[in-house]
Amino acid sequence: MVLLDHLASGLIFSSIIVLGSIGLSLVYSIADFANFAHGDTMTIGAYTSLVTFGAIGGLGGAVLGIPFGFFVALVVGMAMAALVAIVTEKVVYEGMDVDSIGLLITSIGVAFVYRAVIQMGFGADAVRYDIQALRPIEWLLPYNVRVTEHDVAIVVSAAVLVTGLHVLLQYTDLGRKMRAMADNPDLARVSGIRIDRIKLWTWVIGAGLAGAGGVFLGLYNLLSPRMGFNLLLLIFAAVILGGIGSVYGAMAGALLIGMIHELTPLLSQLGRVFTFLPEGFGLPIGNQYGSAIAFVIMVIVLLFRPQGIAGEAV
Amino acid sequence: MSRNTRDNIDRRTLLKLTGGVGLAGLAGCVNTTDDGGDGGDGGDGSDGGDGSDGSDGSDGSDGSDGSDGDMDTATPTDEPSGDGGMETYQIGMVNSLTGSLSAFGERNKRGMELALETVNDVGVAGGELDIVVEDSESESQGGVSAAQKLVNQDGVPFLIGAVGSGVSLAIYESVVQDTDVVQLSQNSTGLGLTDFPGLLRMSPTGRTQSTALSNIIAEDGYDSVALTYVNNNYGQSLADAFVKAWDGDVAYNQPHDQDQQSYSGVVSEMNSSGADAWLFVTYQAEFATMVNEIFSSGYEAQLYGADSVSGDDVLENTPEGSMDGMKIVVPSAPVEAENYQAFAERFENEYGEAPTSWSAYAYDCVITAALSIAAADEFTGAALQETVRDVTRPDGEQVDNYEDAHAILAEGGGVADLDYQGVSGPIDLDENGDPVGFLQIQTVQDHEYVGTGFIES
Numbered sequence: 001m002v003l004l005d006h007l008a009s010g011l012i013f014s015s016i017i018v019l020g021s022i023g024l025s026l027v028y029s030i031a032d033f034a035n036f037a038h039g040d041t042m043t044i045g046a047y048t049s050l051v052t053f054g055a056i057g058g059l060g061g062a063v064l065g066i067p068f069g070f071f072v073a074l075v076v077g078m079a080m081a082a083l084v085a086i087v088t089e090k091v092v093y094e095g096m097d098v099d100s101i102g103l104l105i106t107s108i109g110v111a112f113v114y115r116a117v118i119q120m121g122f123g124a125d126a127v128r129y130d131i132q133a134l135r136p137i138e139w140l141l142p143y144n145v146r147v148t149e150h151d152v153a154i155v156v157s158a159a160v161l162v163t164g165l166h167v168l169l170q171y172t173d174l175g176r177k178m179r180a181m182a183d184n185p186d187l188a189r190v191s192g193i194r195i196d197r198i199k200l201w202t203w204v205i206g207a208g209l210a211g212a213g214g215v216f217l218g219l220y221n222l223l224s225p226r227m228g229f230n231l232l233l234l235i236f237a238a239v240i241l242g243g244i245g246s247v248y249g250a251m252a253g254a255l256l257i258g259m260i261h262e263l264t265p266l267l268s269q270l271g272r273v274f275t276f277l278p279e280g281f282g283l284p285i286g287n288q289y290g291s292a293i294a295f296v297i298m299v300i301v302l303l304f305r306p307q308g309i310a311g312e313a314v
Numbered sequence: 315m316s317r318n319t320r321d322n323i324d325r326r327t328l329l330k331l332t333g334g335v336g337l338a339g340l341a342g343c344v345n346t347t348d349d350g351g352d353g354g355d356g357g358d359g360s361d362g363g364d365g366s367d368g369s370d371g372s373d374g375s376d377g378s379d380g381s382d383g384d385m386d387t388a389t390p391t392d393e394p395s396g397d398g399g400m401e402t403y404q405i406g407m408v409n410s411l412t413g414s415l416s417a418f419g420e421r422n423k424r425g426m427e428l429a430l431e432t433v434n435d436v437g438v439a440g441g442e443l444d445i446v447v448e449d450s451e452s453e454s455q456g457g458v459s460a461a462q463k464l465v466n467q468d469g470v471p472f473l474i475g476a477v478g479s480g481v482s483l484a485i486y487e488s489v490v491q492d493t494d495v496v497q498l499s500q501n502s503t504g505l506g507l508t509d510f511p512g513l514l515r516m517s518p519t520g521r522t523q524s525t526a527l528s529n530i531i532a533e534d535g536y537d538s539v540a541l542t543y544v545n546n547n548y549g550q551s552l553a554d555a556f557v558k559a560w561d562g563d564v565a566y567n568q569p570h571d572q573d574q575q576s577y578s579g580v581v582s583e584m585n586s587s588g589a590d591a592w593l594f595v596t597y598q599a600e601f602a603t604m605v606n607e608i609f610s611s612g613y614e615a616q617l618y619g620a621d622s623v624s625g626d627d628v629l630e631n632t633p634e635g636s637m638d639g640m641k642i643v644v645p646s647a648p649v650e651a652e653n654y655q656a657f658a659e660r661f662e663n664e665y666g667e668a669p670t671s672w673s674a675y676a677y678d679c680v681i682t683a684a685l686s687i688a689a690a691d692e693f694t695g696a697a698l699q700e701t702v703r704d705v706t707r708p709d710g711e712q713v714d715n716y717e718d719a720h721a722i723l724a725e726g727g728g729v730a731d732l733d734y735q736g737v738s739g740p741i742d743l744d745e746n747g748d749p750v751g752f753l754q755i756q757t758v759q760d761h762e763y764v765g766t767g768f769i770e771s
Binding site: 002005006009013016125126127128132133134135136141146148150151217220221222224226227230231261262264265268269272286287288290291 | 545568569570571573574575576578579580582583586599602603606609610611612613627630631632633636
């Protein structure tokens with residue numbers, strides 16, 4: 001089945017987009033602006049883990065083809081992304097007395113600074129983690145599904161992180177306060193919630209997840225200074241599709257956008273997927289239009305459901 | 315309720331902004347990407363073929379150009395009478411001595427100087443050759459002024475120029491087209507120049523890569539190819555040329571965008587096309603990503619590529635053994651030929667570094683000019699038009715150096731008796747004014763590029 005393989009790669013790509021879009025959505029709901037530096041925050045996570053992994057090495061064993069040391073590097077990458085985001089918030093955004101559009105433009109500037117610093121340190125060329133590349137998992141090949149253990153690790157790690165976030169939001173004090181603040185900041189403040197502290201935690205969680213997304217993106221592909229920025233438009237599509245500010249919407253949106261992006265090749269070979277269509281049937285839409293189609297579907301969904309998948313009804 | 319309303323407005327504003335800013339960001343990216351300086355980037359519109367020049371870039375870190383002041387003041391010569399005596403035959407050259415292509419200009423200048431020395435050691439039809447050099451500043455405007463000065467004031471019948479394809483074309487269209495003057499570009503590789511038969515050039519077009527690849531793939535016994543190319547002028551033109559040259563079946567032929575974070579769709583489509591030979595016309599970063607996806611998907615195929623997919627970056631960023639057996643064609647001087655090695659040795663003695671193919675092209679421009687002067691009945695543009703192509707073309711004795719070539723003409727031989735083989739390749743200017751491409755085939759063995767032969771196309 002051609003379809004299964006495409007669904008599998010869709011799931012892997014979606015996992016990365018999910019990690020990016022949650023952070024973007026969280027920051028939007030709490031800090032109230034669209035953070036264009038979010039993609040480059042992902043890049044920071046990726047490069048930090050590159051350096052960390054290079055320094056500490058594999059640390060002995062490995063799980064799913066990934067050395068233990070890489071998981072340490074992942075955590076360091078997330079921490080660095082969070083740290084950079086907090087410093088940026090404190091130094092740049094917090095003291096800036098402009099509206100959300102002003103902040104948005106500012107964040108584009110911040111994105112350029114992040115990228116420039118990375119480019120100065122590592123050059124413009126692509127690099128990769130020093131991890132043995134893997135061949136596809138043998139026992140899945142008969143089903144025509146070609147994924148490596150690394151791909152499985154990406155999906156599983158993303159699932160763990162997303163579940164962790166869900167638990168945090170639903171069952172902890174911090175999560176309740178964050179949701180309260182997202183709903184109504186003024187009411188949250190008069191109820192005695194220290195909104196500044198919550199805001200900082202939001203940045204930590206959002207940027208940390210973005211950092212993890214960047215690390216996995218680097219593992220999935222290669223690391224380059226523009227890796228995060230190149231993915232940012234798709235992440236925005238996912239967030240808007242899901243309903244801006246809604247974390248669960250962002251997850252659903254990311255899954256949908258990632259799937260559409262990876263399923264686009266099937267459009268030109270529909271006959272091979274659906275048996276009721278003639279064998280050679282296909283729409284003349286090439287793979288290069290993957291992003292365009294993802295946006296078209298986003299627009300169509302928004303036409304019928306302007307608040308996005310999980311947004312509140314108006 | 316009020317919150318909800320605001321939310322909605324925000325979303326709309328954001329949608330607009332996302333689109334707008336995203337586009338602006340993307341537009342800006344174009345520059346940032348290209349600044350990476352990787353040679354593979356030949357996106358420069360009209361001059362797509364220059365992308366391949368990248369491979370030469372590595373060996374050229376030339377800074378400024380030497381001064382040519384003395385040559386600019388050369389005095390115009392009298393009407394040559396052609397009946398012996400120490401005649402001075404004056405031709406012109408438009409070079410990129412300053413501006414963005416000055417590194418090429420520097421190499422051209424060195425190739426030109428060596429050639430001039432070679433020619434004047436032997437002489438041209440009993441006289442000597444003189445070249446007036448003008449600077450194009452690597453711009454069309456500067457190139458046209460330089461050519462106007464050479465053609466209208468100095469009255470040269472033979473003009474070597476220019477480096478950039480856009481500049482060469484501008485000169486041809488505004489100065490040369492309606493005259494008898496022969497224009498021979500030393501370094502322009504843009505595909506568009508083929509449409510102007512009157513504009514000759516020494517450097518082969520990018521198109522020769524496509525025909526060479528189609529020959530190699532056919533020779534390897536494949537009758538079906540899956541082809542993907544980078545979605546810009548460079549990729550499109552090479553892909554089109556390949557499809558035109560390829561007799562077999564093209565099972566997959568799709569572009570892909572640059573800078574995507576996933577190309578798994580492309581490679582899986584290539585796999586499901588059923589073709590066993592996969593051809594890539596793209597850049598290094600994109601290709602490295604694809605190789606990784608081919609490897610991690612466990613696909614098996616014979617890979618082929620244009621020269622823009624080869625580079626140390628690709629080797630470093632792909633797993634060991636993932637590309638073994640891949641074949642790439644790279645425009646090249648005939649580095650194993652005797653005349654090139656003699657040229658390279660002289661060049662190194664003179665300038666302390668190895669020549670690039672760009673110097674070889676300039677060298678051959680001057681030699682070709684001298685030979686066409688020696689073969690012509692008189693020193694006029696019209697007469698040179700008759701001889702310039704034929705001194706390089708087959709039918710006639712193959713000669714690989716100026717001295718022997720000139721001897722044939724001096725002994726009364728005509729253009730039909732001579733087939734000059736340049737240091738840059740066989741030349742053989744065709745009816746479109748394009749030379750035959752001379753390319754090296756490189757095969758990936760043990761994750762290294764190894765030269766495994768040469769091919770003409």
